[in-house]
Amino acid sequence: MSFFSHLECSVPCGAPSLDPHGPHHLCSCGAPLLARYDLERARSWRRETLTGREPNMWRYREMLPLFDGEAPVTLGEGFTPLFHARALGGTIGLDRLYIKDESLNPTNSFKARGQSAAITRAKYLGAKTVALPTAGNAGNAAAAYAAAAGLACEVFIPKDAKRPFIDECRLYGANVTLVDGLITDAGRLAAEKGGPLGWYDVSTLKEPYRIEGKKTMAYELAEQMGWEWPDWIVYPTGGGTGMVGMWKAFDEIEQLGWVTAGRRPRMVSVQAENCAPIVRAFDEGTPKAQPWDNASTIADGLRVPRAVGDFLILRAIRESGGTAVAVSDRAMVDGMLAIGRHAGVSAAPEGGAALIAIQRLAAAGSILSHHRVVLFNTGGALKYLDVLQG
Numbered sequence: 001m002s003f004f005s006h007l008e009c010s011v012p013c014g015a016p017s018l019d020p021h022g023p024h025h026l027c028s029c030g031a032p033l034l035a036r037y038d039l040e041r042a043r044s045w046r047r048e049t050l051t052g053r054e055p056n057m058w059r060y061r062e063m064l065p066l067f068d069g070e071a072p073v074t075l076g077e078g079f080t081p082l083f084h085a086r087a088l089g090g091t092i093g094l095d096r097l098y099i100k101d102e103s104l105n106p107t108n109s110f111k112a113r114g115q116s117a118a119i120t121r122a123k124y125l126g127a128k129t130v131a132l133p134t135a136g137n138a139g140n141a142a143a144a145y146a147a148a149a150g151l152a153c154e155v156f157i158p159k160d161a162k163r164p165f166i167d168e169c170r171l172y173g174a175n176v177t178l179v180d181g182l183i184t185d186a187g188r189l190a191a192e193k194g195g196p197l198g199w200y201d202v203s204t205l206k207e208p209y210r211i212e213g214k215k216t217m218a219y220e221l222a223e224q225m226g227w228e229w230p231d232w233i234v235y236p237t238g239g240g241t242g243m244v245g246m247w248k249a250f251d252e253i254e255q256l257g258w259v260t261a262g263r264r265p266r267m268v269s270v271q272a273e274n275c276a277p278i279v280r281a282f283d284e285g286t287p288k289a290q291p292w293d294n295a296s297t298i299a300d301g302l303r304v305p306r307a308v309g310d311f312l313i314l315r316a317i318r319e320s321g322g323t324a325v326a327v328s329d330r331a332m333v334d335g336m337l338a339i340g341r342h343a344g345v346s347a348a349p350e351g352g353a354a355l356i357a358i359q360r361l362a363a364a365g366s367i368l369s370h371h372r373v374v375l376f377n378t379g380g381a382l383k384y385l386d387v388l389q390g
Contacts, residue, residue, distance in 0.1 A: 227259050279324040340381070
């Protein structure tokens with residue numbers, strides 16, 4: 001049974017709700033759309049029904065954008081391990097540090113979740129070609145899921161992106177366009193070329209379904225932690241879909257009655273020092289983030305000078321009592337090495353940045369030794385091995 005009911009503006013702006021049986025991207029006001037569910041009916045759904053379901057994100061299909069009779073486009077994404085990193089936590093005086101290891105998803109990153117949901121909907125909405133700008137991992141995931149769905153895929157990626165990202169898109173049969181500039185430039189080119197051709201845009205938060213795949217990280221976290229929230233979630237933030245999705249999911253889960261409403265996790269957004277629009281906006285107290293000029297970082301997933309959902313990210317941080325931290329490239333590499341050495345986990349620079357943020361917050365006395373802290377390792381190190389040299 002699906003409880004998926006309608007789409008609504010994330011602002012909201014007063015626009016009427018939309019029927020998800022038709023293709024929709026942004027609201028008429030230009031803001032992202034959010035998928036909504038009939039939570040009154042959904043309260044009859046019990047968490048005990050999850051027992052015995054396949055260990056992937058579609059175990060929560062009742063609260064995902066999938067209508068009755070539809071089958072998801074899946075490669076087994078989700079239900080990634082959450083484990084107690086005792087030795088790593090011990091190096092910084094934390095008794096309960098956990099790692100949620102998203103590198104074990106198909107295509108080696110958390111992007112698999114969002115693309116599974118987005119391309120499932122694109123398929124049932126009749127799309128023939130999907131398109132997106134990417135810094136790397138999102139393009140890899142889109143190409144893989146498009147291949148699984150039998151759809152063509154057009155990927156627009158900065159030409160200075162790491163070669164493994166470009167090659168992996170081609171491995172799955174995507175057509176790759178190399179772009180001078182950043183992901184924002186790639187986005188403009190993708191829209192200019194794809195709009196007239198009717199390509200289905202699966203860009204971050206420019207369609208309403210990638211966020212639904214990402215929100216399953218919160219459902220899993222609740223289930224894996226015995227239906228209790230951790231004290232902190234530390235999350236590398238580029239486009240921020242995962243943070244926005246989890247904050248949305250907290251509300252859904254509490255309304256379902258699966259977790260007793262109480263203090264939600266403090267959300268920490270981690271960015272690169274040379275591309276930190278969310279950190280700057282948080283520090284300045286503004287509701288939206290200004291674009292970051294001359295963005296540069298070794299962490300391709302963090303090189304996003306402007307996030308479409310910036311106001312949603314900032315809302316989640318502030319409402320949770322969280323914070324935002326910027327980390328240097330050199331420190332990210334140190335974090336990668338520490339995670340590998342003390343936890344045996346292959347962490348991308350984004351995951352390394354999250355560890356450095358935790359170290360700083362612990363040293364400042366914000367994170368206490370007994371707090372339950374979840375570090376999201378959003379991708380693996382294999383596409384980044386060049387940064388470990390020298």
